[in-house]
Amino acid sequence: MSEKKEEVVSEALKAEEQLRSQWYILDTDGKLWEFDQFDFKGHDNLRKFSGYEYEKDRTVTRTPPHVDLMRSLELVDYEPASDPGNFRYYPKGRMIKALLEEYVTSMVHEYGGMEVETPLMYSMEHPTLKSYLNRFPARQYTIESDDTRYFMRFAACFGQFLIAHDATISYKNLPLKIYEMTRYSFRREQRGELTGLRRLRSFTMPDVHAICRDLEQAKEEYKVRFKLSQDVLQGIGFDKSDYELAIRMVRDFWDENQDLVKDLAKEHGKPVLIEMWNERFFYYIVKWDMNFVDNLDKASALATDQIDVENGERYDIKYMDEDGSTKHPYILHCSPSGAIERDIYGLLEKAAFDMKKGIKPSLPLWLAPTQVRIIPVSHEYTPAADKIREEFNKVRVDIDNRDETVGKKIRDAEKEWIPYIIVVGEKEAGLNEYPVRVRGQKNPEKMSISSLQEKIHAVTGDKPYRPVPVPIYLQQRPKFVG
C-alpha cells in the first residue's frame, strides 16, 4: 500500500546522492586556493556561506527574524488552510511583491527579454517533459484531470522550451531571450525544509532563458546577464556586501574557460566559492549563484544563471545556422533576482541586522507601504492634513486621523518603519516649511512639501510606483495581524 504512492523522485535526485564536490576559493586576482589554505579574515560572510556549503554546519534553533517581521508589518502570513509553504499576502505585502515583480520585469525588458505566459501545469505523459522531470532535482505537486496526471511547473523552462521548439529560429535571431515572471513556481519541498519566506512550496520567480548559437555566444551572454543580475539585486536593495558568489562547474569547463570564471570573480570584487565536479551530473556545465547570508548564518541563493548543454536537444529546439544546417543551441537559465519572496526575506533579514546593531530598521524607500505619514494633532486639523497630502504626486502619503494622542500616533508610525512623519497642528498653519521627522535622524528637519517630494523621488525615481495599498485614513484600516 505504501509503495503504491510511488513518489516521483527524479534521477537527478538519486544522482546527487553520489555527487562528489571539490571546493576552492577563487580570489579577485584569479588565484585558486585550496579551501583550507584560504585566509577568510575580512571575509566573514564568505566564511559563513562556505561553511554552510562545505562543512554542512547548519545547526540552528531560533526562529528567523524575518518571520516575526513579515507578520508584524502585516506583509505576509501563513495560510493554515493551504499546503505548508503557500502563503497569504496582505495588501502591504502584495504591494511590495508587485513592485518587485514590476521592477524585475522592467529590467529584463531593458535587457531584451520577450515576456511570455505559459501554463502552470503540464502532462506527465509528455515524452520530453517526462525525461526532463528526471533531470531536475525537484519534487512535484501532481493533480489529476480525467485520466491524465499533471504536474505543477517548478520553473518556466517547460513552457518556454515548448515555445522555442515550435518556433522557427535563425542564427540571426540569437541570442534569443524569453522571459516569464512565474507566479507561481511550485516545488513540493520536504516539510522540514520550509522556512518562512526563505523556502516555500510556491514562489514567484523570474525566469529568463537565452538561446545561444554556441559556447562562445553563451559565454558572452553569460557575462551580460551576470551584470544584469548584479544590477537587479542592487536595485532591489542588496549591494555586493550583502551576498556571496559561488561558481559551480565541471572541471573541464574550468580548464578551458578560466578567463570567464575569473572575469566573474573580478566583477564581483570579492573572493568566490568554487565548487567543481569531475563529471557532469546536471544538465548544465556551469552555474553561478549569488547567496544571501542571514541572521542565523543560513545561506540561500538569490540570483543564479546556468549554461545548459542538454535541453536544446531534449526539447528538440533548433536553429538554422549560416551554412544551412540545423543545430541545437546552448541555453542559459537565469533568475536575475531569485524568487521575489526570497528577496523580501533578504530585505527583512537585512533590517533585522540593523536592529541588532541598534540602527532603526527600514525597507528601501521605493518599497515602503507608507512613505509619508501626516499626523493631525486633533480632528480639527484633518483638513489641513488633507491639503498637505494633495500637494504630493506619486508619493505614498497617508493620514492618521484616529482619536489618539500625538505620542501614540508617532509611536505607531515608528513601529511601521515609516520614513517621513509630519505632525500638523496650529503651529504649522500657513507655513511653507514643515518640521519633518526623518527616520534615523535625531532632530526634525524643516522642509517644504515640494523639497520632500523631490528628496523622495531622487531615491525612488527609476523604480515603479503604486499608491498606498490600504485606506488613506488610518481610522478606516482593519488590523490583519495582532
Add this chain to the structure above:
RNA sequence: GCCUUGGUAGCUCAGUGGCCAGAGCGGCACCCUUGUAAGGUGUUGGCCGCGGGUUCGAAUCCCGCCCGAGGCUCCA
C-alpha cells in the same frame, strides 16, 4: 519523508491533574481634544490546535492527526 520541539482570547504569553481558565496589548463605549515612541475609565474576547483514550475529574497524562519552528537533505 524521518527526527526534535512547540500550538491556551484577534496578537504576545502565564497557567502542567481539582473551585466559573488568567494578564498585557488590541477591539468596542465613554471621558480627555491631544505637540513628536503607549492619556484615563469601563467593557468585549476562549470547541486551552483537531479527534480518540485514561481518570471521580484533563488545557494539564497517553495515542493518532493537523499546523508552526529547527535538524537531516535541498534550493529560487
